[in-house]
Amino acid sequence: MRRRNQDAVLQTLKVESKSELLAFLLEQKVRKSRNAVKSLLANKVVRVNEKAVTQFNEELKAGDIVTIHKLSANSNANKLKGLTILYEDPDLIVVDKEAKLLSISTDTEKRQTAYSILSEYLKSHDRNARVFVLHRLDRDTSGLMVFAKDQEVQERMQKFWDYTIRKRSYIAIIEGNLEPADGTITSWLWEDKNFVMHSSPVDNGGQKAVTHYKTIKANEWLSMLQLDLETGRKNQIRVQMQQIGHPIVGDKKYGSEINPIKRMALHANELVFIHPGTKERMEFKSPIPKKMQELMK
Structure with missing residues (x-):
């Protein structure tokens, strides 16, 4: 069970007229975005008359007191x-x-x-x-x-995956440097009986895979790329990098011969999708792991 520290009150708000909780919090501008407000509810830091509430449609009446509490920085709440x-x-x-x-x-x-x-x-x-x-x-x-x-x-x-998922971006560190530094890789993928994927630059009847890449930084031996998936095939990035002669660092299965950080240098850093219920655009980012950043120093 996760422990939470919610004793510190950040805001105290009095309800003046009947409303639903989410609408009230948005009207009061307790956070800059709708997603941020929803995260407050999900993290149980919103209380109505001292009772933690997570439901967006909680009915409020005039005179109710809504408080926003702070999660302790060291609580590891999530x-x-x-x-x-x-x-x-x-x-x-x-x-x-x-x-x-x-x-x-x-x-x-x-x-x-x-x-x-x-x-x-x-x-x-x-x-x-x-x-x-x-x-x-x-x-x-x-x-x-x-x-x-x-x-x-x-x-x-x-x-409705192709409609729902608006962006899937990865950060990868590959062996060598790409020429051109930015571009698109299009290939056709298939899987052998040993569950290993293969990539062909020409249509061989396999699944079409499209990856857009941009070099973020590079040194003499390695390059850090941002990769945006147009398609989401199994092992798409890994096998395409192998195909063009620049395997992902640490990816022994697909051609890498070095593993300085004891893991594959591939990180899913950005995800954007349309919420299936609310139809809102949801955007999430994850920082590049320190070990991957240190490879490029």
Whole structure:
């Protein structure tokens, strides 16, 4: 169970007329964006008459007192083993996953996965709660993931994935330098019987994969890239980097022969999507891990 310290009151607001909680908080401009206000509710730092409230549509009446409390900086309120919760509402939960943690279970690892950790976390608050996978990150890839908390939400998002997901960006450190420094890689991917992906620069009947890249910084041996996915194929970035002769640092499976930071240098740093319920544009960013930054010093 996560511990929270909410004793410090940041704001005290008096309700003058009947309203719903979310509308009231937006009207009072307690935060700059709708998403930020929702995060306050998700983190249980909003109280109505001294009672913590998370429901957006909580009915307020004239005379109610709404207080906004502060989370202790060292409370690790959103920290779970291997991941950090960035956002949560009744439909979705967005997390920042650490490297070395599987997204979902495999034949050899059943328990310690992002899925199982989130499932345990949700059940600690509601034994009937469930979590549903929307997409995956490789074990050695860190960064942003979104899960559904309802099967209908999962099905809706997956059915309209190309519309729902507006941006998926990664940071990678690759071996060598790209020429040109910025550009687009288009290839066709297929998987062999050993579950290894292959990439062809010409259409061979495989799945078309498109990745836009931009060099952020480079030295004599390595380059840091921002990669924006136009398509989301299995191991897309990894196999395309191998194909063009610049594998991702630490990616032994796809051609790298060096591993100075004991992990693959790939991080999902930006995720933008349309909320399936509210239709709002949701934007999340995750900082580049220190070990990856230190590689480029």
